Amino acid sequence: MPQPAPQELPEIGPRTNSLDILAHGRQQAIKRNLQNTFIVDVDSHIGESGHWPEVMKFLENDATREAAFTFGGGTGQGAFLNDMPGLQWQGVHGRIPHAAGLKEPVEGSDLPKPVVLSRRAMDALSLDYQVFFPNGLLFLGMHPVKEMEVELATAYNRWLVEHVLPHEPRMQAMLYLPFNSPAAAEATIKRFLGARGVCGFLVTSTRYQPVHANEYMRVYAMLEEAGVPIGFHAHHNWHNEYTKQLNRFISMHALSFVLSNLVHLTNWVINGMPVRFPKLKTIWIESGLAWVPFLMQRLDHEYLMRRSEAPLLKRLPSEYMREMFYTSQPMEAQNMKLLEGTFEAIDAPNQLLYASDWPHWDFDVPSAIWDLPFLNDQARRNILGLNAARLFNLPVPARYRQMAAE
Amino acid sequence: MKEIFVAAEADIPEGGRKVIAAEGVEVGVFRIDGTLKAWRNECPHQGGPVCQGRVMKGVEERLDDERRSLGIHYKDGSLHVICPWHGYEFDIRTGRHTGLDRIRLSSHPVSVRDGAIYVGIHG
Numbered sequence: 001m002p003q004p005a006p007q008e009l010p011e012i013g014p015r016t017n018s019l020d021i022l023a024h025g026r027q028q029a030i031k032r033n034l035q036n037t038f039i040v041d042v043d044s045h046i047g048e049s050g051h052w053p054e055v056m057k058f059l060e061n062d063a064t065r066e067a068a069f070t071f072g073g074g075t076g077q078g079a080f081l082n083d084m085p086g087l088q089w090q091g092v093h094g095r096i097p098h099a100a101g102l103k104e105p106v107e108g109s110d111l112p113k114p115v116v117l118s119r120r121a122m123d124a125l126s127l128d129y130q131v132f133f134p135n136g137l138l139f140l141g142m143h144p145v146k147e148m149e150v151e152l153a154t155a156y157n158r159w160l161v162e163h164v165l166p167h168e169p170r171m172q173a174m175l176y177l178p179f180n181s182p183a184a185a186e187a188t189i190k191r192f193l194g195a196r197g198v199c200g201f202l203v204t205s206t207r208y209q210p211v212h213a214n215e216y217m218r219v220y221a222m223l224e225e226a227g228v229p230i231g232f233h234a235h236h237n238w239h240n241e242y243t244k245q246l247n248r249f250i251s252m253h254a255l256s257f258v259l260s261n262l263v264h265l266t267n268w269v270i271n272g273m274p275v276r277f278p279k280l281k282t283i284w285i286e287s288g289l290a291w292v293p294f295l296m297q298r299l300d301h302e303y304l305m306r307r308s309e310a311p312l313l314k315r316l317p318s319e320y321m322r323e324m325f326y327t328s329q330p331m332e333a334q335n336m337k338l339l340e341g342t343f344e345a346i347d348a349p350n351q352l353l354y355a356s357d358w359p360h361w362d363f364d365v366p367s368a369i370w371d372l373p374f375l376n377d378q379a380r381r382n383i384l385g386l387n388a389a390r391l392f393n394l395p396v397p398a399r400y401r402q403m404a405a406e
Numbered sequence: 407m408k409e410i411f412v413a414a415e416a417d418i419p420e421g422g423r424k425v426i427a428a429e430g431v432e433v434g435v436f437r438i439d440g441t442l443k444a445w446r447n448e449c450p451h452q453g454g455p456v457c458q459g460r461v462m463k464g465v466e467e468r469l470d471d472e473r474r475s476l477g478i479h480y481k482d483g484s485l486h487v488i489c490p491w492h493g494y495e496f497d498i499r500t501g502r503h504t505g506l507d508r509i510r511l512s513s514h515p516v517s518v519r520d521g522a523i524y525v526g527i528h529g
Binding site for chain 1: 410412413424425426427428432447448453454455458459460462488490491493495522
């Protein structure tokens with residue numbers, strides 16, 4: 001004594017810079033040479049949260065727009081949203097600080113804050129692209145005012161396309177389809193198809209509309225013809241008659257994120273949507289993976305006994321499901337044998353898409369895929385990025401293919 | 407085993423901690439029950455910076471004599487560190503995950519000499 005003080009690492013809190021929160025992600029990327037791997041994150045939520053007043057400026061109905069700025073003490077914060085309380089439980093009551101929303105400062109930049117935050121996450125995790133999804137709008141399909149879904153979704157889509165995406169080509173988005181109004185969903189596709197950074201369209205799964213309803217056939221035909229995928233993004237719903245019985249967030253979250261996609265995917269397959277729209281690519285987002293082999297087995301088992309109720313199908317339900325895409329997060333990795341079996345069941349080397357879900361509480365870093373002991377190198381590269389490149393027609397720089405070959 | 411300097415002994419009071427990076431290693435040193443514990447700042451789950459997370463009491467669910475729930479309450483005397491990435495929660499005394507014993511933090515030897523705290527690292 002005295003001795004030179006070593007570098008001290010502070011407690012991570014709600015305002016910590018993403019680069020510091022994810023510093024270990026950066027270290028993992030360097031250790032694994034992930035700069036030599038093309039990585040696409042097919043589920044990021046650095047979205048509209050915290051920027052809602054900015055989104056509200058894109059409302060097209062001036063009466064609604066002016067009314068929006070009477071909310072939040074005149075700031076427009078939270079205007080017209082139908083958030084459920086569940087969203088604020090995600091951080092386990094302060095135990096996971098970033099889950100309350102990234103509150104870090106971004107001084108010194110004229111760019112929209114989501115662009116700065118996205119760049120930080122992409123740089124930390126060695127990502128080439130991030131595909132964006134909303135946060136609070138994941139509940140919007142349950143809005144009691146049907147027309148409000150159309151108005152808010154259009155404002156959100158415009159905010160992304162006009163205000164955010166033009167700044168950063170690595171940012172992509174699947175735009176919100178106001179699915180409760182099929183005509184408005186069709187108009188959304190017509191209006192935004194081909195816009196820079198728009199790589200697909202999204203159905204938020206927390207809603208009570210059956211996806212096989214005849215009113216949606218034109219929506220699916222338009223997407224099939226355009227060659228862009230449709231995604232079904234799960235979310236929680238603590239207000240459904242079943243989930244109301246669950247007294248802990250862990251219980252509701254574990255079931256609810258799967259339940260909506262279980263219902264939608266069952267309707268999708270049994271009503272023969274893959275037969276009606278064979279070229280339409282579907283992505284099932286943020287339900288984890290363990291539910292997929294469960295549903296495959298259930299549907300195959302009953303299909304063979306009740307074929308008369310699914311006459312459009314020519315093959316086992318699981319065979320159609322093997323041709324769909326799934327995002328990886330939150331990947332249940334506590335039992336490697338089961339996970340390996342799941343990867344085999346869903347044809348993961350060709351159909352699985354890495355997803356971080358950053359900055360949500362159960363996000364996965366790329367090493368969660370990279371380190372899986374049963375994957376070969378090509379499967380790892382496919383899942384981390386090349387499957388997404390094929391699905392979204394994203395350009396893969398030649399250097400990656402060369403590096404992989406070496 | 408190489409030793410690296412962490413802090414003056416007075417810099418980590420009871421219930422306190424210091425997380426340092428040196429020689430390519432990150433270590434969190436905590437003082438609890440008057441004893442120093444050193445844990446590697448790497449969560450066994452996905453490698454998050456566990457020692458930089460919140461330090462707080464654990465909780466318990468209390469039951470009455472008829473095993474009816476009395477709700478969730480802080481557990482007196484407990485002290486946990488919680489990985490800020492995903493909430494994996496570890497007992498600072500043992501380094502064990504509070505819900506599954508076999509998930510453990512990696513420990514480092516700690517020593518105190520001449521009023522200074524050191525931790526041992528391989529390398």
